[in-house]
Amino acid sequence: MTVRIGVTGATGRMGGEVLAAAAEREDLEVVLAVSRSADEEVEGVAVESAADLPALLAEREPDVLVDFTGPESCVEYASACAEAGVALVTGTTGLSDEQFDALETLADDVPVLYASNFSRGIAALRRAVREAIPALDGYDIELTETHHNAKRDAPSGTALTLLEDIDDVRGDAERVHGREGEAPRTEGEIGVHARRAGDIAGEHEVLLAGNHESLSLTHRAGSRGVFAAGALDAAAWLSGRDAGWYDFTEVLE
Numbered sequence: 001m002t003v004r005i006g007v008t009g010a011t012g013r014m015g016g017e018v019l020a021a022a023a024e025r026e027d028l029e030v031v032l033a034v035s036r037s038a039d040e041e042v043e044g045v046a047v048e049s050a051a052d053l054p055a056l057l058a059e060r061e062p063d064v065l066v067d068f069t070g071p072e073s074c075v076e077y078a079s080a081c082a083e084a085g086v087a088l089v090t091g092t093t094g095l096s097d098e099q100f101d102a103l104e105t106l107a108d109d110v111p112v113l114y115a116s117n118f119s120r121g122i123a124a125l126r127r128a129v130r131e132a133i134p135a136l137d138g139y140d141i142e143l144t145e146t147h148h149n150a151k152r153d154a155p156s157g158t159a160l161t162l163l164e165d166i167d168d169v170r171g172d173a174e175r176v177h178g179r180e181g182e183a184p185r186t187e188g189e190i191g192v193h194a195r196r197a198g199d200i201a202g203e204h205e206v207l208l209a210g211n212h213e214s215l216s217l218t219h220r221a222g223s224r225g226v227f228a229a230g231a232l233d234a235a236a237w238l239s240g241r242d243a244g245w246y247d248f249t250e251v252l253e
């Protein structure tokens with residue numbers, strides 16, 4: 001059965017990637033694309049005004065809405081989905097704790113799948129990090145992420161997810177965001193570094209060092225297409241499921 005999808009942020013970098021990737025798939029049909037700046041075509045799809053989203057959801061009846069926008073719009077669109085009974089896949093990062101709480105509450109009404117990163121490589125990196133930490137007890141950990149020069153939030157959503165993974169395995173640690181001046185490392189702290197340059201799609205490195213050795217676990221996205229493909233796989237998987245909060249790792253099981 002073809003899954004009917006809607007796309008928000010259609011004129012954005014990820015919105016365009018999602019529309020381009022969806023056009024190549026036979027299991028999905030784009031029935032709706034919206035953006036703050038309407039009246040454009042993206043990848044041959046007419047982009048309508050995001051202000052009309054509630055009415056458009058009722059009229060076009062997508063099974064799943066795919067959202068890569070900003071934190072405020074993500075919660076607003078999730079709320080429209082809950083109202084219309086439409087499932088939501090979102091990869092929007094930079095959400096506050098309150099905004100995550102709001103999304104989780106809306107997941108009582110419709111299926112919501114959130115992932116800070118929709119690449120399979122990052123899913124594998126997360127597993128590798130969870131395995132490496134207990135094997136390298138007491139080693140220093142530094143996390144570095146690098147993204148294009150238009151990225152708004154820092155550290156990246158993926159970096160925050162990796163930090164949560166590290167805390168889960170090793171217990172909560174102090175996070176030191178960059179260093180300047182007299183700033184020697186304290187035991188157990190995690191250095192967090194965010195670089196912004198050019199059009200880099202996304203790089204994450206977890207460095208573990210101690211005992212006269214170091215282990216660097218690094219993922220590099222070759223293009224945004226990898227995130228779009230993962231989000232569409234998530235949309236196909238989520239369609240028809242019960243209301244609830246879902247994770248990308250469940251899609252990959």
Ligand SMILES: NC(=O)c1ccc[n+]([C@@H]2O[C@H](COP(=O)([O-])OP(=O)(O)OC[C@H]3O[C@@H](n4cnc5c(N)ncnc54)[C@H](O)[C@@H]3O)[C@@H](O)[C@H]2O)c1
Pocket residue numbers: 008009010011012013014015035036037050068069070071072073090091092093094115116117118119153157227
């Ligand atoms: N989870 C992942 O795998 C993944 C991958 C790439 C990007 N992202 C995240 O996706 C989001 C979008 O990234 P992008 O590079 O496409 O950004 P972008 O700026 O190119 O596009 C964002 C789109 O959302 C719209 N938008 C932004 N704020 C809005 C608001 N308040 N109200 C209505 N519309 C709004 C913009 O008009 C634009 O169309 C970011 O949070 C980014 O971190 C996640």
Ligand SMILES: O=C(O)C1=N[C@H](C(=O)O)CCC1
Pocket residue numbers: 093116117147148151152155156157158159201202
């Ligand atoms: O380009 C972005 O913005 C990305 N955002 C996600 C994050 O914040 O982790 C995933 C990688 C690309």
